[in-house]
Amino acid sequence: MVYNSYDKREIDKLNKLQKTKIIYYDHSVFLFWILFGQSFYNSIYQSYKKCKYVISLVPLENDYLFKKWGINSILMHNLQTFEYDLVKPSDLSSKEIIMIGRTDDGLKRFDLGIIAMKSIIKEIPECKMYIIGAHNRDLQKLIKHSHLENYMQFTGFHRNIGKYLKSVSLHIFTSIAEAYAMVLSETKIYGIPTILCGLDYLSLAKGGTVIIYDDNPETIAKEAIKILKDDKYRKKLGKETRKSMKKVRNNLIVKRWVKLLITFICI
Numbered sequence: 001m002v003y004n005s006y007d008k009r010e011i012d013k014l015n016k017l018q019k020t021k022i023i024y025y026d027h028s029v030f031l032f033w034i035l036f037g038q039s040f041y042n043s044i045y046q047s048y049k050k051c052k053y054v055i056s057l058v059p060l061e062n063d064y065l066f067k068k069w070g071i072n073s074i075l076m077h078n079l080q081t082f083e084y085d086l087v088k089p090s091d092l093s094s095k096e097i098i099m100i101g102r103t104d105d106g107l108k109r110f111d112l113g114i115i116a117m118k119s120i121i122k123e124i125p126e127c128k129m130y131i132i133g134a135h136n137r138d139l140q141k142l143i144k145h146s147h148l149e150n151y152m153q154f155t156g157f158h159r160n161i162g163k164y165l166k167s168v169s170l171h172i173f174t175s176i177a178e179a180y181a182m183v184l185s186e187t188k189i190y191g192i193p194t195i196l197c198g199l200d201y202l203s204l205a206k207g208g209t210v211i212i213y214d215d216n217p218e219t220i221a222k223e224a225i226k227i228l229k230d231d232k233y234r235k236k237l238g239k240e241t242r243k244s245m246k247k248v249r250n251n252l253i254v255k256r257w258v259k260l261l262i263t264f265i266c267i
Helices: 008-012 030-036 038-048 060-069 110-123 137-145 180-190 216-230 231-243 248-265
Strands: 022-024 053-056 073-075 096-100 130-131 151-156 168-174 194-197 209-212
Touching: 008 038, 030 038, 038 060, 053 060, 060 073, 096 110, 096 180, 110 130, 110 137, 137 151, 151 216, 168 180, 168 216, 180 194, 180 231, 194 216, 209 216, 209 231, 216 231
Parallel strands: 022 053, 053 073, 096 130, 096 168, 130 151, 168 194, 194 209
Antiparallel strands: none
């Protein structure tokens, strides 16, 4: 059984089963529990200590914290939305930016990217930003208040975002905490450079990314302008980000899962 929820009572009950082998799939990061409340943060990891196998998506947790906390974990990548070998990367010729995610989740901080656009269009008037996500009234008010209606577009929710990724040149990722960040893997497969606000602990953080360590929209804008204005630099980042995804192709991830399950069953 593979269990991927966070109900402490359920985990404690499952740990008592004698004949059922369970792999606990932890698709969160400890920073979420610090944000959500210290008591829950303590309790969930206390339960993980009693689990035989925990899948971790975060190198910092798997390689350091979990070992310190006495949690037996194995580092994995998520299966990818797109097949690496079937994707034709963006040619990065446009002046288009993309942001992707749940627009109603305050932890995603779309407002930082919107405010950054005010400075970006002063230097690059032809620049446009697409927000792939459900229409959000508060964000739309911010766009209108910032006089950015002609420079920004909500696309609505889409299951297949490939048609947008094949033409944009920059991804801005402002989330305050992530475990794996599928949107990062999706843009990287298409060879699109990304500006990350922190998040340097992610397994996909390196390669074709620019990491900034503050929450200032002006800092985001400065890096975005640099990337969009410098064709050579942008394409260099694009090659790096695409290359970094070779190690997480789905066929390699499946092989790792098969090896894990066979080993687990035989124990």
